[in-house]
Amino acid sequence: MPSFQGQRVAVIAVFSLVLMWLDDEYSWLDPVRYSVGYLVAPAQKTAAVPLAIAEWMGESATLRRELLKENKILSARNLILERKAQRMASLEAENMSLRELLSASDQVDDRVLVTSVTAVDPDPYTQQIIIDKGGSEGVFVGQAVLDAHGLLGQVIDVLPFSARVLMIADSNHALPVQVNRNGVRAIATGTGALNELELIYVPNTADIKVGDILVSSGLGGRYPKGYPVATVTVVENEPGKSFANVKAEPTAKLDRSRHLLLVYTDKAERVSPNELWRGGQ
Amino acid sequence: MKLEAVVYILMMLFLAFMLEHLPMPELISWFQPAWVMLIVTVMVLFAPSAFGLWLAIPLGLMLDAEHGTPLGLHIILVALHIYLLQLLYRRIYLFNVAQQSAVLFLMIMAEQIIHYWAVAVLYEEATPVMLFAPAITTAILWPWLYVVGYRSLKRLEM
Numbered sequence: 160m161p162s163f164q165g166q167r168v169a170v171i172a173v174f175s176l177v178l179m180w181l182d183d184e185y186s187w188l189d190p191v192r193y194s195v196g197y198l199v200a201p202a203q204k205t206a207a208v209p210l211a212i213a214e215w216m217g218e219s220a221t222l223r224r225e226l227l228k229e230n231k232i233l234s235a236r237n238l239i240l241e242r243k244a245q246r247m248a249s250l251e252a253e254n255m256s257l258r259e260l261l262s263a264s265d266q267v268d269d270r271v272l273v274t275s276v277t278a279v280d281p282d283p284y285t286q287q288i289i290i291d292k293g294g295s296e297g298v299f300v301g302q303a304v305l306d307a308h309g310l311l312g313q314v315i316d317v318l319p320f321s322a323r324v325l326m327i328a329d330s331n332h333a334l335p336v337q338v339n340r341n342g343v344r345a346i347a348t349g350t351g352a353l354n355e356l357e358l359i360y361v362p363n364t365a366d367i368k369v370g371d372i373l374v375s376s377g378l379g380g381r382y383p384k385g386y387p388v389a390t391v392t393v394v395e396n397e398p399g400k401s402f403a404n405v406k407a408e409p410t411a412k413l414d415r416s417r418h419l420l421l422v423y424t425d426k427a428e429r430v431s432p433n434e435l436w437r438g439g440q
Numbered sequence: 441m442k443l444e445a446v447v448y449i450l451m452m453l454f455l456a457f458m459l460e461h462l463p464m465p466e467l468i469s470w471f472q473p474a475w476v477m478l479i480v481t482v483m484v485l486f487a488p489s490a491f492g493l494w495l496a497i498p499l500g501l502m503l504d505a506e507h508g509t510p511l512g513l514h515i516i517l518v519a520l521h522i523y524l525l526q527l528l529y530r531r532i533y534l535f536n537v538a539q540q541s542a543v544l545f546l547m548i549m550a551e552q553i554i555h556y557w558a559v560a561v562l563y564e565e566a567t568p569v570m571l572f573a574p575a576i577t578t579a580i581l582w583p584w585l586y587v588v589g590y591r592s593l594k595r596l597e598m
Contacts, residue, residue: 160526160527160529164523164527167493168493168519168520171497172516174512175500175512176512176516177512178511178512178515179511179562181511182510182511183510191501192511195501195504195505199502201454202454202460203461205458206458206459206461206463210463278461280508281469281470281472283567283569315508318505323508
């Protein structure tokens with residue numbers, strides 16, 4: 160063993176502790192992580208090859224009959240959706256003009272990018288997944304991720320060709336929601352279980368019922384407004400406690416969805432109190 | 441160092457990072473071995489003159505990027521692993537493979553516990569679950585890695 164090896168280990172340990180602290184508190188080290196991502200990317204891509212082969216085999220081995228059947232179902236669905244979309248256009252125009260009357264800001268349709276899940280983090284302490292789009296496609300930290308059924312989570316870590324998504328069911332995650340029916344606001348936190356969210360600080364008198372749909376309220380400034388998040392499953396009012404016990408089930412299929420959408424929203428600009436005051440006049 | 445050995449090592453590291461990333465069903469994922477640590481063990485045991493503590497920084501950073509842990513956590517773990525290997529080098533080198541496996545088990549176990557502590561401190565919430573699982577599989581895999589290391593590195597007289 161080289162001399163002073165113990166001291167060297169101590170130096171490295173102190174160095175990494177400082178690194179960990181910096182990484183946890185500030186974002187200066189993000190470029191380092193990003194460039195190290197280039198080193199890891201080839202191995203990650205190779206690891207996904209068997210999966211891609213299996214998927215390709217599954218696709219090419221599908222029977223013609225099944226494909227035709229699927230095609231029929233899809234075109235039927237498409238017809239229904241198109242009919243809805245036709246009405247949507249006129250409704251959107253109507254909504255726009257009504258909003259103009261109210262002099263409210265326009266709600267622009269969000270741009271999305273389709274991505275697929277390449278891995279689920281085996282770490283039992285967190286509920287995270289890894290997707291196959293990264294910084295090179297313009298993915299950014301804090302970006303909202305949806306699946307076909309609702310809000311799934313947000314990007315927390317971007318590498319060049321992949322990104323890490325924290326799901327809404329993670330116990331470190333919370334997002335502002337509102338009840339679709341009446342607009343009551345609440346905060347939905349993850350519980351660590353994939354099929355359960357908890358609404359915290361809901362007063363006992365709040366009008367929330369089982370079956371209510373919770374949508375993102377956009378108040379945190381991170382998630383876009385109006386995407387479905389969860390359905391309320393349990394409402395318990397415990398006498399003597401100031402807050403109701405409300406549980407909800409995420410509408411997104413957190414454990415099943417393979418194809419996800421990354422949403423690009425034009426960041427809502429912060430309105431300074433000064434402007435707000437002038438606007439009121 | 442011979443070019444052949446460098447190629448072997450790069451290939452082994454590539455494979456290790458690939459296996460580290462391999463998606464696994466939930467039940468088995470508890471038992472995912474510490475592949476990179478295995479390769480580090482091989483490198484430090486069979487080519488001690490070339491590989492030392494400096495390995496900890498690049499490999500640690502790459503592991504942190506791979507696992508999304510705070511940058512630096514795996515640097516400590518790899519550095520500790522290498523230091524312990526160097527400290528016990530003479531004994532480990534003379535041990536038979538089963539004893540080496542046992543030492544490796546204890547080392548990986550200790551690193552798992554440190555990893556768990558760091559997670560608990562940083563996220564203020566963690567339950568220790570099956571910390572021993574990766575250590576078991578890593579120890580079971582060691583004899584094969586020993587053969588691979590012996591064949592690829594020791595034989596080249598590095």
